[in-house]
Amino acid sequence: MNAVALTAEFVVRELRGRFSGSFAGILWAVFQPALQLAIFAFIFVKVFHAKVPGADAPGYLSFLAVALWPWTAFSDAILNATKAVQDNAALIGKVALPRSVLVLSRVCASFAIHVLGFVVIVCALSFFDSHVRLLTGMLPALLLYIPLFALALGFSLVFAAMQVFVRDLIQLLAQTLPLLMYCAPVFYDRSIIPVAVQPWLSLNPFTFYAEAFHALVLGHGALAMTGVFWALVVATLVLLAGYGLFRRLDRHFEDFL
Amino acid sequence: MSILVRTSGLGKSYPKAFRNSDRLRALWRLLFTGREADGIAVLSDVTLEVRRGESLGLIGANGAGKSTLLKLITGVLTPTTGSVAVHGEIGALLELGAGFHPEHTGRENILMSAALHGLSGAQLRAKLPQIIEFADIGRYIDEPVKHYSSGMVVRLGFAVVAVLKPDLLITDEVLAVGDEAFQKKCIAWMQDYLDGGGTLILVSHSMYHIQKLCRHACWLRDGRVEMSGDVFDVTQAYLAFQERKSAADSATDHARIHDTEFSVLDMRVNGREGELPVSIRDGEALRVHARVHSRDGRTPVVAVGIARADGTPVYGVGSDMDGFEPKRGPDGDFTCEVACDGHGLLPGSYSIRVHPMDPEGVRIFDTMDRSITVRGNSREFGLVRLPHRWSSGGESP
Numbered sequence: 001m002n003a004v005a006l007t008a009e010f011v012v013r014e015l016r017g018r019f020s021g022s023f024a025g026i027l028w029a030v031f032q033p034a035l036q037l038a039i040f041a042f043i044f045v046k047v048f049h050a051k052v053p054g055a056d057a058p059g060y061l062s063f064l065a066v067a068l069w070p071w072t073a074f075s076d077a078i079l080n081a082t083k084a085v086q087d088n089a090a091l092i093g094k095v096a097l098p099r100s101v102l103v104l105s106r107v108c109a110s111f112a113i114h115v116l117g118f119v120v121i122v123c124a125l126s127f128f129d130s131h132v133r134l135l136t137g138m139l140p141a142l143l144l145y146i147p148l149f150a151l152a153l154g155f156s157l158v159f160a161a162m163q164v165f166v167r168d169l170i171q172l173l174a175q176t177l178p179l180l181m182y183c184a185p186v187f188y189d190r191s192i193i194p195v196a197v198q199p200w201l202s203l204n205p206f207t208f209y210a211e212a213f214h215a216l217v218l219g220h221g222a223l224a225m226t227g228v229f230w231a232l233v234v235a236t237l238v239l240l241a242g243y244g245l246f247r248r249l250d251r252h253f254e255d256f257l
Numbered sequence: 258m259s260i261l262v263r264t265s266g267l268g269k270s271y272p273k274a275f276r277n278s279d280r281l282r283a284l285w286r287l288l289f290t291g292r293e294a295d296g297i298a299v300l301s302d303v304t305l306e307v308r309r310g311e312s313l314g315l316i317g318a319n320g321a322g323k324s325t326l327l328k329l330i331t332g333v334l335t336p337t338t339g340s341v342a343v344h345g346e347i348g349a350l351l352e353l354g355a356g357f358h359p360e361h362t363g364r365e366n367i368l369m370s371a372a373l374h375g376l377s378g379a380q381l382r383a384k385l386p387q388i389i390e391f392a393d394i395g396r397y398i399d400e401p402v403k404h405y406s407s408g409m410v411v412r413l414g415f416a417v418v419a420v421l422k423p424d425l426l427i428t429d430e431v432l433a434v435g436d437e438a439f440q441k442k443c444i445a446w447m448q449d450y451l452d453g454g455g456t457l458i459l460v461s462h463s464m465y466h467i468q469k470l471c472r473h474a475c476w477l478r479d480g481r482v483e484m485s486g487d488v489f490d491v492t493q494a495y496l497a498f499q500e501r502k503s504a505a506d507s508a509t510d511h512a513r514i515h516d517t518e519f520s521v522l523d524m525r526v527n528g529r530e531g532e533l534p535v536s537i538r539d540g541e542a543l544r545v546h547a548r549v550h551s552r553d554g555r556t557p558v559v560a561v562g563i564a565r566a567d568g569t570p571v572y573g574v575g576s577d578m579d580g581f582e583p584k585r586g587p588d589g590d591f592t593c594e595v596a597c598d599g600h601g602l603l604p605g606s607y608s609i610r611v612h613p614m615d616p617e618g619v620r621i622f623d624t625m626d627r628s629i630t631v632r633g634n635s636r637e638f639g640l641v642r643l644p645h646r647w648s649s650g651g652e653s654p
Contacts, residue, residue, distance in 0.1 A: 001376045002372065002375045002376060003372060004377070004378075005372045005376060005377045005378045005381065006372045006373065006375075007371050008372075008378065009368055009372040010369075011359070013365070013369065014359065016361075016365075017360070020360070046460040091356055092333070092335065093358040094333060094351065094356055095331075095333065095370075095373050096331050096332035096333045096347075097351075097373055162284065165280045165281065165283060165284035166281055243289070248287065248288065249284075249287055249288070252272075252283075252287055252335065253621060254279060254328075254333065254334050254335070255271055255272050255296075256272070256283065
């Protein structure tokens with residue numbers, strides 16, 4: 001089984017499926033984030049007058065956008081991939097294929113769309129906000145997507161396998177995943193919450209990524225090497241554990257689909 | 258000859274998952290104890306071998322586990338007990354359009370199924386024109402598969418397999434859906450494939466196809482191998498079993514049959530009663546004896562027909578055509594016998610049918626049939642031997 005060609009084929013199918021029937025097609029990958037950013041600009045900046053604390057702080061809109069897009073990739077990947085096995089029940093029942101490819105391709109598709117959106121958004125923001133660093137900030141920041149991808153894939157493998165047995169999981173995830181975002185410094189800076197709570201934020205796996213994107217793209221805060229190290233360790237462990245669990249359960253998918 | 262597929266002690270049981278709590282319990286058990294819940298066994302202790310070039314036919318009633326066995330061999334299902342070893346590429350053509358996505362075009366689906374067969378991107382693009390050419394469905398190749406007729410779906414599926422030429426082809430009677438021209442193409446390909454050392458696992462309810470394409474057969478019954486071995490032995494045993502079963506069934510509703518105006522009570526072929534196929538030698542006379550019940554005492558017309566095992570009619574004749582009237586016996590039933598001294602049937606399997614008809618010879622009321630096997634070593638082709646003579650062609654007619 002040529003897994004690379006197969007994954008590529010599934011990713012193409014996935015992307016085509018998401019945009020099929022719409023006139024703008026793949027352009028939605030760019031329109032959608034631009035539209036969303038415009039809405040955020042109106043709500044948070046015009047209505048709520050949200051600001052990032054600090055003397056030389058970046059504009060709130062860029063602050064929000066550079067962490068929100070990685071989050072969207074992460075959560076979109078997990079929510080889509082969790083149903084990957086269940087949605088392909090017909091295929092699984094008839095064709096022998098490595099089932100993890102189904103999960104992998106959905107995670108790939110989500111990341112492809114949202115990384116593209118991220119690049120577009122950061123480029124657009126660089127016109128309005130002098131804090132946005134395109135070459136020195138955005139390019140290294142794209143590397144952050146690698147451990148983030150591994151993390152999302154690891155979680156997706158776990159959830160996709162469990163979803164086969166317990167169909168409530170996707171409902172539960174749709175409700176609880178946003179909680180993870182609110183518990184990470186995406187909409188706010190860590191410095192504005194009570195000091196006693198601040199360290200706890202680091203337990204959230206996404207906290208590192210939110211702050212790392214802020215640091216790299218906007219120069220807001222510093223990127224600690226220990227943070228990078230732990231993020232890599234966590235992403236690797238989650239991926240390995242997820243794959244192990246998936247392999248353990250995937251022999252039995254057909255019986256429960 | 259190398260072994261292509263070997264299963265040993267193969268078994269599959271499905272977990273009992275009627276309630277949602279069963280699913281949760283199953284997940285828990287699989288995660289933490291690694292033990293499977295006891296389930297309902299659909300296949301147990303299947304041990305068989307398929308060697309390269311020796312095709313296998315799978316027969317059995319619905320629900321005997323044939324599909325489950327195929328799914329285990331293709332790797333779609335994981336065995337509960339035992340193991341499967343496959344040495345080679347498998348191509349499976351099982352259900353109509355399996356693996357095709359209805360929303361996607363034929364071309365996209367070809368790419369996907371080629372990828373599922375393990376082709377890399379470059380190989381895939383090289384083979385694509387060949388596949389499209391073989392499928393030969395014209396502009397439909399760029400239409401979504403949901404707009405296809407079932408014949409087109411089969412063409413597409415077959416085209417992928419035909420071009421990829423797997424070591425082992427697993428299929429059932431889906432090929433029967435295509436039109437005449439495509440079927441010819443399929444059969445030509447199949448013959449070529451088998452001649453070229455290809456191996457087939459065929460599931461079919463048509464013993465004719467099984468006998469034609471396979472050397473070995475395996476009869477599954479209630480998830481177990483009832484018999485396996487030479488194709489003729491197994492298919493004959495299976496047919497005999499089926500007939501015994503249907504005889505037992507028909508005995509229960511014999512009363513209903515008696516209710517119709519005319520019914521066949523029994524028939525004998527060459528003096529032999531019973532459901533087992535009668536074997537006659539090439540050239541031996543064929544005598545068909547029938548006893549017919551007439552509800553209102555009118556004299557029926559009795560029609561006797563011979564058909565090849567696949568249903569192709571060979572010959573049929575009614576007693577009225579020859580001006581013969583069945584004779585009324587002391588018990589009120591009518592008997593008749595038709596003897597065919599030089600029947601000319603070539604070696605093979607045939608079925609003989611007896612139908613009572615109304616005295617006008619218009620309506621058929623009942624059917625009883627028997628299989629016969631004509632044995633012989635003739636190398637002639639076809640169904641019957643026609644009277645013929647050879648000459649140099651010089652003399653005038």
